[in-house]
Amino acid sequence: MKNILKIFKNKIHLLLAIIVFLIVEVYCDLTLPSYTADIVNLGIQNTNFNIITTTGINMMIMVIISVLATIVVSYFSSIVSASFGRDLREIIFEKILSFSNHELNEFSRASLITRSTNDVHQLQNVMGMIFRTLLFAPILAVGSIIKVFEIGSSLSWIIFLAFISVAVLLMLVIYNVVPYFRRTQEIVDDINRKSREILIGIPVIKAFVRQEHEKKRFDKSNQEYLKVNLRVYRIMFILIPMMNLIMNLMIVIILYFGAFDALNGQLLTGDIIAFVQYSTQMVASFIMIGGFTIMLPRILVSARRIEEVLDTEITIQDGRSNIENNQSGEEIIEFRNVSYTYPGAESETLHDINFSLRTGKTTAIIGGTGSGKSTILNLIPRLQDTTSGEILLNNINIKDYPLKTLRSKLSLAPQKAILFSGTIKSNLLKGKENATIDEMYNAIEIAQASEFIDDLDMEVSQGGSNFSGGQQQRISIARSIIGSHEFYLFDDCFSALDVNTEYKVRNKLKKITQDSSVLIVSQRISTIKDADEIIVLDKGEIVDKGTHQQLKERCSIYQEIISSQLENIGDVL
16 A cells, blocks of 8 residues: 555645644534524523524534535645546556566456456545545534533443444444455456457357357346346345434433433433434444445555556666667677576477677578567567576676667567557657658658558557558568667567568668667568578477578478468568
């Protein structure tokens, strides 16, 4: 909870203001029953209209002050709760942005969405309740108890009995509803996950006529959510009528036994009325606390889920900030005995990888599916860290570089084109924040995207769904080549392009990458055959490396890949 409570550091002045006005409100509420007693005991019984008028005016003043204090408390409470939700979402979002692939594997995407929205919303809602119940109700209850004992009646045992009844009722309700709260949040995670899967997979679902199956799968989670919530609220809805029953029975008992005290002259009529009002305030306070207590388990569940995210240790930490830039003018990345194993995997994904990237050279990696090609690219910008061995940049381990410094030297075009909702311009600016219009149009021209991009303000839907796969890839390539970088990493990003378009893009890229190092991962021989060095991967190990001609003559795996791509044999040979 310490991470969550830190948010209140800059809201201390608002919290103090809320407490002050709460005390004012409680004081005004506690004076009203005593004024009522004075009107009955001194005014009505003695037919003294001056006392009735004066006391009535004082009551009106107290009511006005109480109303104003309530408005102020509500106003500041709204500010605190709304800003709390905003700040907490921002903290969670920043934390998630710092996650590496390792942390993202620990939490599902659906769970992170639920924790950032639904769980934060639960805590935000309770903030307003805290000031109206956790602070207001106890103060009012304590004040009412003090006032009751000031009256000096022998009826105090009735209040004690009501308190015991309320406490037992709350314990029974809490005991029965707590087990369902965590399950509720887990079901919300599941609903979000299935919703996300179905929305993303709508074309596939329609193509295989699986609409009914997906409806049943989604309805199963929905029905479970319904059943769990019905169980919870059926139990919780018993609380209010039972509380009202206890309060009304208490009033009846007070009036019954109070009548005997009044007849015996031990208690005045006005004091009985005041006693009933104070007792009602006290039980109402218990009801308010009880309502909050029932919500508390759900709040604690949400708080723990948020804390799990905020307490997650980031495996990829920033390096030193005092590394000097390389003075030789040549930037070199070297893989030295690098191995990598995914968390929970039984075998290594990469084993004993050794190669280097040098300025002005193009290196290509080819291999079967699952051979570890993309994993190598993910290790360079430290999206994942090596299990053993080291990756050196200018003879310095990349783990010693500040992440911002390291990644500023790299340009990565991922295998799957990831576009954001907005415009072509906003997507290109992700590659370089201060890119000029000329730089953007130049990148579009190199990526052969000018044939379908008419304007930089052209709309881009979420995920680039209003573009074809090849168009998405070209926009992604254009974004990656904006600005000057020492290393260009292309992770099979030409796969969605036809051979002619790919040929034009690669020829254009040669002009901007001639003073940089290029690493290309591809399944196509035609894409990599002109590389200075081609690395052949198989089952996470380098089985051979050399030029296209050398590998074609001696590497059996490379020969198999060539023979499997007969349609491009003219380009290969």
